[in-house]
Amino acid sequence: MACTGGAVESLDTIPAHVWKGLPDCLHLGPSAINPNRVGVWATRAIPKGKKFGPFVGEKKKRSQVTSNVYMWEVYFPARGWMCVDATDPMKGNWLRYVNWARSSEEQNLFPLEINRAIYYKVLRPIGPGEELLVWYTVEDNPEITAALEEERASSLSRKNSPKAKRGEAFTYSNRDAARH
Numbered sequence: 001m002a003c004t005g006g007a008v009e010s011l012d013t014i015p016a017h018v019w020k021g022l023p024d025c026l027h028l029g030p031s032a033i034n035p036n037r038v039g040v041w042a043t044r045a046i047p048k049g050k051k052f053g054p055f056v057g058e059k060k061k062r063s064q065v066t067s068n069v070y071m072w073e074v075y076f077p078a079r080g081w082m083c084v085d086a087t088d089p090m091k092g093n094w095l096r097y098v099n100w101a102r103s104s105e106e107q108n109l110f111p112l113e114i115n116r117a118i119y120y121k122v123l124r125p126i127g128p129g130e131e132l133l134v135w136y137t138v139e140d141n142p143e144i145t146a147a148l149e150e151e152r153a154s155s156l157s158r159k160n161s162p163k164a165k166r167g168e169a170f171t172y173s174n175r176d177a178a179r180h
């Protein structure tokens with residue numbers, strides 16, 4: 001799960017629109033897990049199940065993306081795999097500053113695709129002063145499975161609404177299976 005590319009980040013280069021879009025329960029500060037990066041920190045308790053997003057970026061083909069640090073790939077039936085690339089801070093929102101957890105123990109968010117957009121969902125309660133860290137596991141994670149079931153159940157209850165949504169978690173297997 002190595003990420004390549006990505007310049008050293010500093011708080012004074014974060015665009016105003018990113019600060020403006022930051023939810024009240026969060027702030028940006030130096031990351032505890034990567035000295036080169038800004039991180040997203042909780043200022044108060046955030047409950048399990050809260051969903052943040054969508055992740056904003058430029059829509060590009062894979063061949064147009066120069067760094068994989070700030071991008072998510074999403075499958076569009078008519079166009080194939082496309083990237084949402086937030087490498088340019090001016091094109092992204094605060095979600096681009098959420099760092100990668102180094103292990104599933106450290107992870108408190110997981111990525112979720114809903115209607116071709118990426119959201120981060122809270123996997124366990126996050127306390128004030130904790131850094132938000134996203135990850136996904138290749139093996140089945142019961143907590144993620146349960147959260148996806150909840151997402152699907154709430155979609156069903158909205159099934160008559162045009163906004164009905166179906167959540168899908170990212171895994172290496174679903175991305176690679178669709179590629180090969």
Ligand SMILES: C[S@+](CC[C@H](N)C(=O)[O-])C[C@H]1O[C@@H](n2cnc3c(N)ncnc32)[C@H](O)[C@@H]1O
Nearest residue numbers: 003068069070071072073098099100170171175
């Ligand atoms: C935005 S996430 C990383 C988040 C975090 N900001 C960081 O790098 O610390 C980017 C990573 O996810 C991977 N990735 C992108 N789309 C994916 C997908 N559909 N399924 C699985 N992994 C994906 C990329 O290859 C890259 O390693």
